[in-house]
Amino acid sequence: MxxxxxxxxxxxxxxxxxxxxxxxxxxxxxxxxxxxxxxxxxxxxxxxxxxxxxxxxxxxxxxxxxxxDKEYEAVIRFGVETATLDPEGEVVGKGPLPSREAVEKALENFRGEILQAPPLYSAIHVDGVRAHEIARSGRQVEMKKRPVTVYEIELSSWDPPLAGLKVRCSAGTYIRSLARDIALAAGSRGHLASLCRTRIGxxxxxxxxxxxxxxxxLKPLSPTIFNALNMELFFVDISDVQNIIHGKVFSQVFGLYKKYLDLPAAGDDRQPPEGRPFIPNVSAVFYNDESYNDELAAIIECKDGKWKYNRVFAADKGCNIPD
CATH class of the missing domain: 3.30.2350.10 (Pseudouridine synthase)
Incomplete structure (x- = not known):
């Protein structure tokens, strides 16, 4: 232990x-x-x-x-916008309560790839300074819009002034900004009253x-973790693991596997879990041995058409692997 x-x-x-x-x-x-x-x-x-x-x-x-990608359950409070776009900020704007129909119509503009301005109260760097530090100093700064993807967004409840949402989106999406922008598109003002993240990958x-x-x-770095990350798995013979750990050059260790590494992800019979795409050009390497089936050996990646090591992990079992 x-x-x-x-x-x-x-x-x-x-x-x-x-x-x-x-x-x-x-x-x-x-x-x-x-x-x-x-x-x-x-x-x-x-x-x-x-x-x-x-x-x-x-x-x-x-x-x-x-x-x-990530999934959230969120509640928007319409009628009031706050400086932080959450329940803790001071009120900076008010608007009429929208109808359910207006909100449903507004949601149509927030599906797919959109441009989104992050909240001023966020950890985004602006000229080397955190945006929330600028905001608390009393200065104003324009938050540049960034592309994000909203795969799914649906109205899950309606109890004015509150509206529940279910959202599936890309990393980097601010749900507080979504609340602000949906309210504005529906002819109102709003902020995020509550938020719960229910899934990551x-x-x-x-x-x-x-x-x-x-x-x-605590979960070990097992194949289960990398399946949940949507990273492809690659298994090597136990005789190669010692070479990986001891830093033998990539081509000498993986030369025998080259024909498999050169296959595109869509070229074999494996399917990404739950319809989400594999992370491109990267694989988690595990020991092809029953006694080490939960041991991560390395992460390898393909850059400019060439595979190489990205991370190498020493065995938790004291590298007690036969030469």
Missing amino acids: PKASDRSGVLLLNKNPGLTSFESLFAVKRAFNTRKVGHTGTLDKFASGLLIVLIGKALKIAPWFSFC GFKLQDAANAENLNSA
């Missing part, structure tokens, strides 16, 4: 409202006696739901979570742990 401070893996955390994402990590650091902890995407302080936490060597896989809120039962919830 590894020491608590040596444990690594992925933790699905059910974040409570009232805590920032950073504050939510305190309980994780205490439970696992480590400071090597980070999350893959911020949830606002007033929001709740799924926060994916990476511990130890699992921090190395953080970049690939940016490919994940293949990771679901229903599988998340509360702060009270973290130790039993």
Whole structure:
């Protein structure tokens, strides 16, 4: 059994409202006696739901979570817009309550790829400074619009001045901005009254742990994690694992597998889970041996037509792999 401070893996955390994402990590650091902890995407302080936490060597896989789509359950309060676009900000505008028909019609403009201006109170950098720091200093700044994709958005409840939404969107989409823009398109003003994130990629809120039962919830870097990330899996013979860990050049280790690596993702009989596309040009490499079936050896990627190592992971079993 590894020491608590040596444990690594992925933790699905059910974040409570009232805590920032950073504050939510305190309980994780205490439970696992480590400071090597980070999350893959911020949830606002007033929001709740799924926060994916990476511990130890699992921090190395953080970049690939940016490919994940996300699902939310949100509630818009119409009639009042706040400076922060959430319940905690001061009122900056008021408008008439829209009809359900007006809101349904407005939603048609927010499906597919759209241009969205992030909230002024956000962690976006503007000329090297966080936007929320600029806002709190009293200065005004124009937030440049960015392309995001809303795959699905539906009205789930209607109880004026409140309206419930279910949203599936790309990473980088601000639901607070959606609330503001939908209200304006419906001839009103509005802010986000509540928000719950229910899914990130293949990771679901229903599988998340509360702060009270973290130790039993840590998931190893197994094929299951990379299936949920929609990353293709690649298995190598156990005799090659030692060479990978000891830094043998890529072509010498993977030369025998070249014909498989050169296949496009759509060229074999594997299908992406739940209709979501595989992350392009990257594979998670696992040991092709029953005793190491949960051991990640490396992540490899193809750049400019050439495959190479991106990350290499030493075996948790002390590299006790036969030469």
